[in-house]
Amino acid sequence: MGVNSAASHRRAQDAAHASREVIELLEVLWERGRDAVSSAPVSSSQLRVMYILDRDEGINLRTLGEVLGAAPSSVSRLCDRLHALGFVERSPSQVSRRELQLRLTARGKAYLRDLRSRREVALLNAIDGMPASARTALIEGLASFRSAVEEAPPIRVPGRSERSSRTA
Amino acid sequence: MGVNSAASHRRAQDAAHASREVIELLEVLWERGRDAVSSAPVSSSQLRVMYILDRDEGINLRTLGEVLGAAPSSVSRLCDRLHALGFVERSPSQVSRRELQLRLTARGKAYLRDLRSRREVALLNAIDGMPASARTALIEGLASFRSAVEEAPPIRVPGRSERSSRTA
DNA sequence: TATTGTTATACTCTATAACTATA
DNA sequence: TATAGTTATAGAGTATAACAATA
Numbered sequence A, B: 001m002g003v004n005s006a007a008s009h010r011r012a013q014d015a016a017h018a019s020r021e022v023i024e025l026l027e028v029l030w031e032r033g034r035d036a037v038s039s040a041p042v043s044s045s046q047l048r049v050m051y052i053l054d055r056d057e058g059i060n061l062r063t064l065g066e067v068l069g070a071a072p073s074s075v076s077r078l079c080d081r082l083h084a085l086g087f088v089e090r091s092p093s094q095v096s097r098r099e100l101q102l103r104l105t106a107r108g109k110a111y112l113r114d115l116r117s118r119r120e121v122a123l124l125n126a127i128d129g130m131p132a133s134a135r136t137a138l139i140e141g142l143a144s145f146r147s148a149v150e151e152a153p154p155i156r157v158p159g160r161s162e163r164s165s166r167t168a
Numbered sequence C: 001t002a003t004t005g006t007t008a009t010a011c012t013c014t015a016t017a018a019c020t021a022t023a
Numbered sequence D: 001t002a003t004a005g006t007t008a009t010a011g012a013g014t015a016t017a018a019c020a021a022t023a
Helices: A003-032 A044-055 A061-068 A072-084 A106-127 A132-151 B003-032 B044-055 B061-068 B072-084 B106-127 B132-151
Strands: A088-092 A100-104 B088-092 B100-104
Touching (some): A003 B003, A044 A072, A044 A100, A132 B106, B044 B088, B061 B100
């Protein structure tokens, strides 16, 4: 390993360190803000479900559980409450009568859109205090970080791609 | 508002949008990884307590609740379990006999240190896939973001500075 | 009387295990 | 028989309200 490589590795460690610290900061602030920012009929667990349904319409319950890293029974209960709120729809799959197709309702999508908008306003509040150059760096850095995370998730990814358990 | 200012605002919105998206991504992945990465005797709520005790040794229960955005009774229970794990110590305050001083034990600190280290390794895994320039941008952007968030937290900050309720 | 922390009660989240229906 | 989803039961997180001890 040459000099450049060592320096590069140090840089990568700095980035990992900075990321971990900001994540911790947000773990405290973001969760605290859940009921301050939103009118909060939705818990953070329910919100995680909504994020995934937003991306992957028609996913079944088992697969949703794998993506969440949660047991099927937990997901079933979460969906119960989201259904009771009118945010999630459970319909039988055409492919297999023992599977469900889960999706956000129009109300669920509207809630998510509104929440996201309010969160971005809250973030903007902080970001307004940043110098322009740092904002540009943040945008570039996060875009690349996001791609990297999506390719090599920091946490082990359960089956999913090799199982084809969903509607397959 | 001039042209530069409008362009700057658009940039800030882009940054807020990118931040919100990465936060959502991590809300799913980070939580899922909790028991994969760690040996996980500690829930994410308990972890939030530990973060704060790590920064603010000797904080009392009420103030801790304010920082967490949680009710005193909830914090009391959380501390029960962290105490049972041997990670948190409750000692009477010298200032007021009805207050507690909360702090991490040596074991608690060691656990946190180890967890952080493992998380940074996990993050490094993803960051290794980023180009060097993006890593630099990420470090700069996050440093500035962190300062901005600490000065103007995206979520309302409860009293704390104007209450002097802690050991005051 | 006001404040700090705990306990009582109730609801949500989570998991394991048992169950039903389908493949 | 194996798989998708639900239900039973139990432990943890959360909040409100009632309580004890202290200021």
